Structures are given as C-alpha cells and as structure tokens.
Amino acid sequence: xxLLNQIATSLQEGDEVRVAELTRQAVATKIPAKQTLDDGxxxxxxxxxxxxxxxxxxLPDVLLAARAMYAGLDVLRPLLASEKVPTQGKVVIGTxxxxxxxxxxxxxxxxxxxxxxxxxxxGNDVAPExxxxxxxxxxxxxxxxxxxxxxxxxxxxxxxxxxxAKGQRxxxxxxxxxxxxxxxYAREIGADGFGFDAASAVERVKELAAQ
Amino acid sequence: xxxxxRIPVEECxxxxxETLAAQGVPADRAPTEPVAETLREALDxxxxxxxxxxxxxxxxxxxxxxxxxxEGRNAHPSPLADIFPKAxxxxxxxxTIGGRVGDAISQLFAAGRFDLGYLLDAVASSGTDGLAxxxxxxxxGHAPAGTVFLRYSPGYCGWDITGQRRLFAALRPxxxxxxxxxxxxxxxxxxxxxxxxxxxxxxxxxxNSYPFCTECATRNCRDRIAAVELLAPTERK
Numbered sequence: 001x002x003l004l005n006q007i008a009t010s011l012q013e014g015d016e017v018r019v020a021e022l023t024r025q026a027v028a029t030k031i032p033a034k035q036t037l038d039d040g041x042x043x044x045x046x047x048x049x050x051x052x053x054x055x056x057x058x059l060p061d062v063l064l065a066a067r068a069m070y071a072g073l074d075v076l077r078p079l080l081a082s083e084k085v086p087t088q089g090k091v092v093i094g095t096x097x098x099x100x101x102x103x104x105x106x107x108x109x110x111x112x113x114x115x116x117x118x119x120x121x122x123g124n125d126v127a128p129e130x131x132x133x134x135x136x137x138x139x140x141x142x143x144x145x146x147x148x149x150x151x152x153x154x155x156x157x158x159x160x161x162x163x164x165a166k167g168q169r170x171x172x173x174x175x176x177x178x179x180x181x182x183x184x185y186a187r188e189i190g191a192d193g194f195g196f197d198a199a200s201a202v203e204r205v206k207e208l209a210a211q
Numbered sequence: 212x213x214x215x216x217r218i219p220v221e222e223c224x225x226x227x228x229e230t231l232a233a234q235g236v237p238a239d240r241a242p243t244e245p246v247a248e249t250l251r252e253a254l255d256x257x258x259x260x261x262x263x264x265x266x267x268x269x270x271x272x273x274x275x276x277x278x279x280x281x282e283g284r285n286a287h288p289s290p291l292a293d294i295f296p297k298a299x300x301x302x303x304x305x306x307t308i309g310g311r312v313g314d315a316i317s318q319l320f321a322a323g324r325f326d327l328g329y330l331l332d333a334v335a336s337s338g339t340d341g342l343a344x345x346x347x348x349x350x351x352g353h354a355p356a357g358t359v360f361l362r363y364s365p366g367y368c369g370w371d372i373t374g375q376r377r378l379f380a381a382l383r384p385x386x387x388x389x390x391x392x393x394x395x396x397x398x399x400x401x402x403x404x405x406x407x408x409x410x411x412x413x414x415x416x417x418x419n420s421y422p423f424c425t426e427c428a429t430r431n432c433r434d435r436i437a438a439v440e441l442l443a444p445t446e447r448k
Contacts, residue, residue, distance in 0.1 A: 014245050014326075058236045060246040063326040070323060098394030103332050106320050150372055151394045179428045 004040040011044030014064030016071040023072040033079035041072045045114040052199055066110045087118040089209035092135045093144040094122035096155040101148035107198040108144060115202050128158035135172045141209045147178040157189035173208040177201050213268040215387055220261050222345050225337035233337045253330035257338055262309035264387045265346045270301045278381050281374035289369030290417040299355035300409040305384035306342045307402035308335060339401040347407055354409035359442045361415045364405035369423050378404055412440045
C-alpha cells in the first residue's frame, strides 16, 4: 500500500514530522492500526536495522529513524490499545547495581521499542532483586542487563541465581551486554543470551521471546 | 608538584569528524544533513555545559609501587609494570568535564531526544579524552629531557579497575569534584584518571600480545604509542 510505503520511507529518512502526518492520514483512511504499525513503522525500522547491520548507516541515523518511529507510534498508541493489539513481547531492562552507565542500555530500549516490544526501563544502579521482582510482576519474557565495569558484572549472575531460586529461570530469559561482557561470560553465569551491540541484542531478544 | 588546572572548553572540544570517527563512522562517510545538524547542536551544548578541570600530582616511583599494586588484582605481566620503574617522572592525574553535561544527556533521553542525547554523550566522551590529552600535552614541559609522557588508567592495559581506590587515596581528586563509588565508578561519569609516565619513546613501546589485549574494547594503544614516537623522533633509533 502506497501510504504505508511512504511511512516506511519517511521513517528511514528520519523525518518525524512527515511520519506523524502520514500516520494520521493512515488512521483517517481507516487502515487498521496494526497494519500501519507492521507494514509502515516496523517495516521501515527493519530496513533501518538491516542498513545499520551492513554498516551502510550509523547509529545517529538509526536514532533519528527511531524518533520518527516514536512520532508515528504516538499517533497509533490509543488505537493499538483499544484494538488490543499484542506487542512482540515484554522486556525489562536496566543497568546493574553499582553502575551508572546507561547509554548502551538506552539504545537497546529504543531499538526494542522500534521492533515492537513493550519495554520497562528500570534505569541504572538496579538491584538484582528489582529486575526479578519487576519481570515476574509484569509477566515479562526477557530481562536485559547492562554493565560497563568488571566490578559490577557479578550482579548479573545474581539475577540468574534469583530467577533459578524462584523457579522462573527458563520462563524469564536473560540477556546481558556491556563493554567488559563477553559471550563466554554469559555462558559462564548461565545467561540465555549476549548482545555484542544494541542491534544484535534486539535480534537475540526476538529469538528469546519467541522460545 | 600538585596543581589544579582549568582548561578552556575550546581546547578540548572535539570536531564533528573526530566525534563521528570515535563512534566508528568511517572518515569517508559524510553524515546526513539531519545528523550533521544534530551534531552541531550537541557541540554547542557541550561548549555551554562543560567545565573542564584537571588535577595533577607528582608521585615517586617507590610510592607508586603501592598505588599500582592496588588490591593485588592486576594482570601479570602488564606494560605499565614494566614501564613505570624506568620513568623519569610520574604524574598522577584526574580530569573531568563536570556533571552538567551528564545531567543534560539524561534529560534529553528522558524527553525522547535520544538522537541529541546520544550525540552529546559521544561529544562528551571525545571531549573528556581530549581533556586528558590536552593535560598530557600541557605537562610535556615537565618531562625530563629525552622523555615524553604517556598516560595509563585503571581498567586498561592490565591495571585492574580496583586500582582506582589507591589512586584516589593518593591523588584526592575529590578536590575537583570527582568521587569514587564502591564499584570503582567515577562520578561524574565523564572523568578520566590515571598516571602519566615520562619515559623514553622506546620504553613506551610494547606488543599488544598480552592475554588481556584480546578482550580490549579500546584498542587505541598503537595510535598512542605512535603519537609518543612522533613527539620524540630522535629516540626512535
């Protein structure tokens, strides 16, 4: 559909004003909100994600596109709620206790929302207990944790242990990332996934949420 | 020598190209106009909000042994352990651009301006590195003849991050507003601490074949060593 293609293209160009305007047109012409979301906004973000993975565009371009996506989502949100359109899943994210670095975690949150996930961002300096309590209470599928210091990485293991103790490990998956974190460390502490960067984290969350 | 140095923002302000390069954007890729415009805004915000300041203090090699040893968690061997005993002079240092830039970044993300927030963070990271570099350059005159300064920081090159505790105890950068959390995280986040080692260019050289090099996310040691060798060309023979 031409209008939805225009939304996807404008989103790729990071034109938030145009995306909001076209999304309002889609609503006015009675295109179902779910279709506008999937074939316009998410389709556009998928192209952006692919271009980013292929190093054809860079993070600032992705963030401009994400802002445009949010402009469209703001228009659709009331309709998506009233039509009870399900999201791709629910993810609880945060920077682990003792750490205040949150840019990487913020990027993951932005990209997850762009991929259609419901994201609960607990912020930074988050206690392991809070990750587990929130994910359990909110019925989240995935917990995403970030650490930038070797001294705080151990808090991630505590989250996995708490999930285990509460019998939630397996139902709630865990993914970790951050400068000192490696895939080997993720395996070592029993995390279900590792995100090398924001884009790969989103791909891994998609897989984990689908399990 | 123990000195607090205020450095003008313009002297550590990165260029747009330097900021993008530090974010992995190749030099031959011009940013799109919306990105270029947002980056200009980020540079303006940095200029307005940053308050670059540094503290620098001499430390004797015999004294630095305990500072470097820290809590005994350093990698063995490590480049700094080999280099600092040969130093003509050692200067502990800490620099920060202050907390206002970090506050602005958080506010921008909260307000949905994550494009500007991200680029301001990128500018601030490059600016903080630039500040440390500028301090190193300003201290060049304090290096004994035939030596040049190169800086090392806890958390890099085998110097365990817990080394921050001894370094802070010896340097006391709280005087310029930098504090250390239990996790060894410095606040404001955009701060750098460490030691500047004045040594001959050849003493600064090391192969990046230590076990910790494979996990290094920075990988800029080659450029840093090359820069030192450019400063002391006569020492290359």
